[in-house]
Amino acid sequence: MTNGKQPIFVFGATGRQGGSVAKALLKVGWPVRALVLNSTDAASLELEITGVELVQGAFEDTDVIRAAMKDTYGVFSVLPANLAAEDEVRYGISIADLAAEIGVDHLVYSSGASVGDELTGVARFDAKPRIEAHVRELRITTTIVRPMIFMEMLVRPGFGLDEGRLVSLIRPDHSIQLTAVEDIGKFVAAVFADKTRFGGMTLKIASDRVTGHELEAALTEGAGRPIAYARFSDDVLAANADLAHMAKSLEDGPLAECVDLNAMREINPELLTFRSWLAGNGRRALDEALRTTNTLA
Known part of the structure; x- marks a missing residue:
């Protein structure tokens, strides 16, 4: 069941995936806190109007992020597609480490469906599997979602x-x-609502x-x-x-x-x-x- 009191801290809320997650969480009653680079720009103000609590900061601002994670139930981590591979790995690991340090109940990391069992040797393709490997080693309940194209x-x-x-x-x-993309938020909201079912899973998702x-x-x-x-x-x-x-x-x-679309529809009936x-x-x-x-x- 949803906690109803502690917020979910959402990264990327002014973007596609994070915005979808923030919207879906609010719809089912989760308070949402979001990291934004500029709390006065149009996208941030639009979030605030919907009820999202804004925290201004960048990925480098670990003290800001650490403080914002306190008293949260969960963290949704997604990183911009235009990051350099090494920055993506560094920020992805940092977010996960901070969530573990704070003792967040549930970390959800959005990876990519192109992640396979073996590294390719190409930095931009291997960033997400490197973050996944680190996340799995942490003493924290995690769920990894891998959205298809x-x-x-x-x-x-x-x-x-x-x-x-x-x-x-x-x-x-x-x-x-x-x-x-709007389905991703609904999947993530379902994951946060049922840690017992989804905790520890790597879930490839498709519509x-x-x-x-x-x-x-x-x-x-x-x-x-x-x-x-x-x-x-x-x-x-x-x-x-x-x-x-x-x-x-x-x-x-x-x-x-192949992703089982019937199983997807059980998680998200609005697929x-x-x-x-x-x-x-x-x-x-x-x-x-x-x-x-x-x-x-």
Whole structure:
């Protein structure tokens, strides 16, 4: 059951994942405290209006974070995607160590679904598994969530939607598992609500599974005009190590592992399909991508 008195301390609350978590926690009655870089900017003030308690500071401000963690029930840790690998590891370990030092009841760390059993030797791919390994060694109840590829990634400007096509990572007849960012918050809220069930787990999460052909059909319906699907060419993949790594992982690596969507729906009965997401919160992003000139041509 939810504690109802002690807050959850949320990192990244002005971003996608942290914002989703803060919103979902508030909805089910958890008080939320959030670390923000600037408590007077628009995103922070919007959080405050919803009832989030703001703590101004940066990842380097360990004294600020330590003080903010006191009297909390749980901590949700997620790090910005644009961090250098060594900074990501340093901050991820620091947050976890502080949570253990304070004696927080439950730490939830958001990792990535591309994490596998072995390190790749590439720093940016190995940051999250290094943090995971450290988290598991701590004397604190932890849950690691690994969201699958975000639906939002498929409707970003610059991937051809304005020209009537989507160019992405899978072959047209292969499938990709996707996560709606708003679902992540609901999963995390469920995890905090049941430490006995989820404590110690590493939970790969997804909202839907679709083929390239199904992406084409859903986007065509959403756009109201034909959208053709294609995989990145071999030349593009050869020239971009990040894209090549993800494409390979989707064929025979961690991103190819099947998440049980029925089990996901038991945890989050409001689970979104790609079509339902496009009709809801994904609508604005789709409209923007349809209007934007392709920068990858």
